[in-house]
Amino acid sequence: MPVSNGKSSWPELANDVVLSVRDLSVDYQARRGLVKAARNVSFDLHRGESIALVGESGCGKTTLGLALVRLLVKQATIRNGQMLYQRGEKKMDVVELGQEELRQYRWAECAMVFQGAQNAFNPVLRIRDQMYDTVKAHQDSSKEEVRKRGMDLLRMVQLEPQRVIDAYPHELSGGMRQRVLIAMSLLLNPQILILDEPTTALDVITQRTIIEVLRRLKEELGFAMIFITHDLSVAAELADRVATMYAGRIIELGPVNEIFYRPAHPYSAGLIHAVPTVTGAYEELTSIEGSPPDLIDPPPGCKFHPRCGFATEVCRVDEPEGYGVGANHQAACHHWQTVRATLTEQRSQQRAERGLA
Amino acid sequence: MTAPILELDNVTQIFRVHNRPMAAVDGVSLTVNEGETVCLVGESGCGKTTMGKIACGLRQPTYGRVLFRGQDIWKMDKKAWTEYRQAVQIIHQDPYASLNPVQTVSQILSAPLQRHGLVKNRAQMRDRIYELLLTVDLTPVEDFYDKFPHQLSGGQRQRLSVARALTVNPSFIVADESVSMVDVSIRVSLLRMLGNLRDRLGVAFLFITHDLAIAKYFAWQGRIGVMYVGRMVEMGSTPQVVNHPEHPYTRALLSAVPEADPELTRHKERVSLRSQDIPSLFNLPIGCAFHPRCPLFVEGTCDRVEPALLPVEDGHTVACHVATGQVVARERAA
Ligand SMILES: Nc1ncnc2c1ncn2[C@@H]1O[C@H](COP(=O)(O)OP(=O)(O)OP(=O)(O)O)[C@@H](O)[C@H]1O
Ligand SMILES: Nc1ncnc2c1ncn2[C@@H]1O[C@H](COP(=O)(O)OP(=O)(O)OP(=O)(O)O)[C@@H](O)[C@H]1O
Ligand code: SF4
Ligand SMILES: [Mg+2]
Numbered sequence: 001m002p003v004s005n006g007k008s009s010w011p012e013l014a015n016d017v018v019l020s021v022r023d024l025s026v027d028y029q030a031r032r033g034l035v036k037a038a039r040n041v042s043f044d045l046h047r048g049e050s051i052a053l054v055g056e057s058g059c060g061k062t063t064l065g066l067a068l069v070r071l072l073v074k075q076a077t078i079r080n081g082q083m084l085y086q087r088g089e090k091k092m093d094v095v096e097l098g099q100e101e102l103r104q105y106r107w108a109e110c111a112m113v114f115q116g117a118q119n120a121f122n123p124v125l126r127i128r129d130q131m132y133d134t135v136k137a138h139q140d141s142s143k144e145e146v147r148k149r150g151m152d153l154l155r156m157v158q159l160e161p162q163r164v165i166d167a168y169p170h171e172l173s174g175g176m177r178q179r180v181l182i183a184m185s186l187l188l189n190p191q192i193l194i195l196d197e198p199t200t201a202l203d204v205i206t207q208r209t210i211i212e213v214l215r216r217l218k219e220e221l222g223f224a225m226i227f228i229t230h231d232l233s234v235a236a237e238l239a240d241r242v243a244t245m246y247a248g249r250i251i252e253l254g255p256v257n258e259i260f261y262r263p264a265h266p267y268s269a270g271l272i273h274a275v276p277t278v279t280g281a282y283e284e285l286t287s288i289e290g291s292p293p294d295l296i297d298p299p300p301g302c303k304f305h306p307r308c309g310f311a312t313e314v315c316r317v318d319e320p321e322g323y324g325v326g327a328n329h330q331a332a333c334h335h336w337q338t339v340r341a342t343l344t345e346q347r348s349q350q351r352a353e354r355g356l357a
Numbered sequence: 358m359t360a361p362i363l364e365l366d367n368v369t370q371i372f373r374v375h376n377r378p379m380a381a382v383d384g385v386s387l388t389v390n391e392g393e394t395v396c397l398v399g400e401s402g403c404g405k406t407t408m409g410k411i412a413c414g415l416r417q418p419t420y421g422r423v424l425f426r427g428q429d430i431w432k433m434d435k436k437a438w439t440e441y442r443q444a445v446q447i448i449h450q451d452p453y454a455s456l457n458p459v460q461t462v463s464q465i466l467s468a469p470l471q472r473h474g475l476v477k478n479r480a481q482m483r484d485r486i487y488e489l490l491l492t493v494d495l496t497p498v499e500d501f502y503d504k505f506p507h508q509l510s511g512g513q514r515q516r517l518s519v520a521r522a523l524t525v526n527p528s529f530i531v532a533d534e535s536v537s538m539v540d541v542s543i544r545v546s547l548l549r550m551l552g553n554l555r556d557r558l559g560v561a562f563l564f565i566t567h568d569l570a571i572a573k574y575f576a577w578q579g580r581i582g583v584m585y586v587g588r589m590v591e592m593g594s595t596p597q598v599v600n601h602p603e604h605p606y607t608r609a610l611l612s613a614v615p616e617a618d619p620e621l622t623r624h625k626e627r628v629s630l631r632s633q634d635i636p637s638l639f640n641l642p643i644g645c646a647f648h649p650r651c652p653l654f655v656e657g658t659c660d661r662v663e664p665a666l667l668p669v670e671d672g673h674t675v676a677c678h679v680a681t682g683q684v685v686a687r688e689r690a691a
């Protein structure tokens with residue numbers, strides 16, 4: 001049930017928090033057992049900020065994204081947790097919403113651009129009709145009003161409105177379709193936009209356009225953004241904060257510069273040190289040996305311990321909670337001090353050698 | 358070891374699609390020396406895979422010659438052809454499609470060993486398969502020996518494709534997007550393994566990727582060729598191309614790449630293009646195919662004359678009227 005009617009259970013939330021995710025767990029029923037795809041995920045999303053959700057394939061990024069708009073497949077269950085949403089006087093726990101309330105919540109409060117969706121348009125509908133159908137499902141609007149709003153948004157995503165609004169999906173390139181989707185997701189002026197791999201499988205120049213479009217839209221419209229990507233360089237470019245996921249948990253969360261220059265979790269650090277830059281001299285990379293754990297039968301203790309060079313006995317037994325490791329920066333690692341001291345030193349030395357200061 | 362192992366001499370590949378011809382590769386020449394690494398980069402559809410298939414004899418080009426150690430492969434007798442096909446191996450872009458799903462790892466590796474008569478008996482076969490799996494780090498070997506491809510992760514499947522290519526002791530490997538599909542954490546060890554083959558066994562590589570950062574990392578000691586709609590637009594040593602690009606397309610590509618470093622990527626200079634549209638291969642612009650998008654475009658030349666690949670410095674060639682000093686751009690782009 002929604003707690004929008006001033007129920008006493010509504011906790012104190014800072015004014016600028018638009019969504020507070022608390023202890024959220026999701027699992028899938030599979031033949032072999034329960035896949036624990038998200039485990040006790042907690043974070044606050046603030047008005048107008050962008051959070052990048054990074055991590056390797058299968059770590060639970062899409063699952064978490066789908067949970068936030070309650071579009072999980074039927075084999076999935078939200079085991080526990082809350083998703084407290086607020087916009088002005090409107091307050092609700094998204095976990096408790098019924099079907100009708102959810103319909104209002106999606107698109108109008110929180111919209112999502114799905115992974116690979118640029119290939120999933122309805123092929124027989126022109127863009128203007130896809131837009132109209134989307135709006136019609138939520139509110140009364142005339143075709144003219146929708147067309148006008150649609151044209152404005154197409155212009156904002158740097159497409160030619162006249163040409164694109166009457167086009168069929170197949171007449172547009174993959175990068176153009178991705179921008180149309182972004183425009184469509186903003187039709188109802190949501191406060192939160194979730195994007196699942198918005199630049200994956202696009203060529204670099206197209207990818208660049210999408211990045212610039214998202215940056216500008218966020219500035220102009222002021223929505224908060226969660227974008228899912230396995231590409232750390234996109235996170236480096238677009239995120240205010242970065243959340244690293246591993247085996248269904250957020251294992252590190254902090255401001256983008258903190259995560260990239262002063263990581264406290266060996267896995268985040270490993271990811272960062274595994275990606276070369278194009279600019280500058282040659283740099284040695286380090287690899288993370290091994291592969292991610294089975295989410296049905298994960299190892300005890302820290303889920304990363306079998307791959308971790310810093311692991312000791314405590315890591316094999318106790319799963320670490322998030323430690324505060326800096327301003328607005330948490331990391332779930334028993335040995336974060338050692339990790340940071342070792343890695344920050346190495347990294348700054350490398351950067352200095354490459355003249356990057 | 359500076360003798361060429363493979364030369365593509367002015368190759369063109371015409372495809373007919375719905376009965377309309379188009380050139381997926383248009384008059385490209387490329388030489389790879391023994392033990393050398395050459396990277397091909399460029400956007401989707403620019404002809405990288407087609408070049409790779411031509412290099413390993415899977416496709417006969419419509420025009421042009423392919424020379425293996427100086428010999429035209431399409432004029433070889435049976436014996437020379439067999440030698441060539443054994444020496445040159447390809448690791449395909451899609452490891453799912455290229456591994457037989459009903460064969461186990463050991464069966465996949467034993468077939469070519471048997472076919473080429475590279476082992477004499479079962480014991481030798483077993484030893485050789487162990488050695489191959491060790492080389493590609495599929496360890497402990499016992500765990501992988503009897504697995505089927507679907508029981509392997511994406512990275513492991515890539516390793517298996519590499520192991521299969523290695524069965525016949527190749528001296529030249531075409532690696533088509535071999536690390537693009539795998540996660541970052543696994544990518545580095547795959548690249549390192551390929552680098553070891555090159556350094557230890559002297560294998561030459563034609564390394565195809567759309568990821569410029571990966572190209573730089575893997576081919577730092579080698580060369581990079583940049584393709585655009587079927588043509589080679591820039592070719593040079595990796596430091597030349599990556600740190601001192603001359604073709605405006607290469608510059609645009611490099612400047613568009615986001616970097617995994619927040620300060621670096623947020624302060625990077627960006628080249629803006631006059632148009633976002635990649636032209637259709639059926640209807641390429643006259644003159645320089647890049648001219649409708651090019652920030653340096655000079656009317657009257659770029660839209661009339663196709664630029665030739667000309668040297669700008671030692672070992673560095675560029676196909677651009679402005680970059681090679683044939684004409685002067687009216688306003689040099691910032
Ligand atoms: N319908 C399902 N039934 C069972 N398990 C599932 C289902 N969907 C996803 N999973 C599992 O849940 C885990 C998380 O999957 P999810 O798609 O959220 O990962 P991801 O981080 O988005 O990966 P990618 O980067 O590949 O998109 C994976 O181990 C996956 O195999
Ligand atoms: N067998 C074929 N028949 C017709 N057209 C083809 C064939 N193979 C490739 N093409 C076309 O030739 C062009 C070049 O294709 P190619 O696969 O070489 O590009 P690529 O650079 O490898 O692209 P990607 O980065 O997407 O793998 C494309 O337009 C493609 O559609
Ligand atoms: S808790 Fe231990 S095993 Fe986990 S990341 Fe930290 S040091 Fe490694
Ligand atoms: Mg996903």
Ligand SMILES: [Mg+2]
Nearest residue numbers: 405406407450
């Ligand atoms: Mg290809």
